[in-house]
Amino acid sequence: MADGTIGGMGDAEARALFARDGMVVLPGFFSAAEAAEIAQWTKELQAAPEEVGRHWVYWENTRTEPVERVIQRIENFCPFHTGFDRLVRHDRLSAAVSNLLGDRALLFKEKINFKMPRAPGFTPHQDQAAGWSRYAPFFVTAMVTIDATTVENGCLEIAPGWHDKGLLSPEWEPIPDGTVAQMNMQPLPTAPGDVVLFDSFAPHQSAINATAEPRRVLYLTYNAAAHGDQLGAYYADKFAAFPPDVARQPGDKYIFRV
Numbered sequence: 410m411a412d413g414t415i416g417g418m419g420d421a422e423a424r425a426l427f428a429r430d431g432m433v434v435l436p437g438f439f440s441a442a443e444a445a446e447i448a449q450w451t452k453e454l455q456a457a458p459e460e461v462g463r464h465w466v467y468w469e470n471t472r473t474e475p476v477e478r479v480i481q482r483i484e485n486f487c488p489f490h491t492g493f494d495r496l497v498r499h500d501r502l503s504a505a506v507s508n509l510l511g512d513r514a515l516l517f518k519e520k521i522n523f524k525m526p527r528a529p530g531f532t533p534h535q536d537q538a539a540g541w542s543r544y545a546p547f548f549v550t551a552m553v554t555i556d557a558t559t560v561e562n563g564c565l566e567i568a569p570g571w572h573d574k575g576l577l578s579p580e581w582e583p584i585p586d587g588t589v590a591q592m593n594m595q596p597l598p599t600a601p602g603d604v605v606l607f608d609s610f611a612p613h614q615s616a617i618n619a620t621a622e623p624r625r626v627l628y629l630t631y632n633a634a635a636h637g638d639q640l641g642a643y644y645a646d647k648f649a650a651f652p653p654d655v656a657r658q659p660g661d662k663y664i665f666r667v
């Protein structure tokens with residue numbers, strides 16, 4: 410690929426770090442003004458009515474007492490927000506991901522994780538284990554920081570150098586404790602506008618948000634154009650298996666696995 414610069418780092422350097430670690434951190438990828446705009450768009454989505462046929466909103470219970478129902482995440486929002494659509498599908502970010510994929514990046518899925526105060530973290534897992542192999546063999550996810558992430562509010566933790574060992578658990582299951590014990594899970598605190606690009610086989614986890622403020626981040630996942638546009642198929646399957654709360658049938662049970 411032609412060489413250039415992404416987030417203050419040369420394309421070739423970003424590719425080399427990504428190949429070595431399965432992740433690359435791009436501090437200040439978005440300016441303070443851009444990060445503030447992303448935070449504003451997030452508020453707009455959160456305030457928009459929850460309706461079947463619109464963006465998908467998921468709720469969860471806080472992990473500690475008093476148990477409250479809080480927003481967990483919003484998915485599938487690009488078709489309903491032009492600012493996000495431009496940012497996610499047509500801008501510098503997809504170019505940065507294309508550099509790592511060595512091919513044009515196509516959006517596979519998009520979500521905002523809110524991690525409200527006292528909301529739970531995520532057990533150690535690889536995203537590829539969430540049934541993604543039926544769509545493509547490999548993906549790159551961009552985590553875009555909206556609120557500063559810290560150890561206290563449950564920032565992303567990744568084990569560098571563990572992305573090249575295939576699946577470390579059966580699909581839909583967390584990574585076994587014995588395997589996790591051999592890894593060096595590194596907390597990655599980030600500031601608004603920072604981006605972390607990571608491989609779909611990179612093991613990661615995060616802790617509960619033990620602070621009084623939300624910890625909102627975007628996760629934008631892309632696959633190489635060579636593997637086709639998989640977004641429609643993925644979202645159709647996901648809606649059937651795990652619809653947003655507003656589309657659920659009373660009495661049906663929906664289980665979040667990894």
Ligand SMILES: O=C(O)CCC(=O)C(=O)O
Nearest residue numbers: 522531563564565614615
């Ligand atoms: O947002 C986090 O704390 C981690 C999210 C995560 O691992 C996931 O959504 O797969």
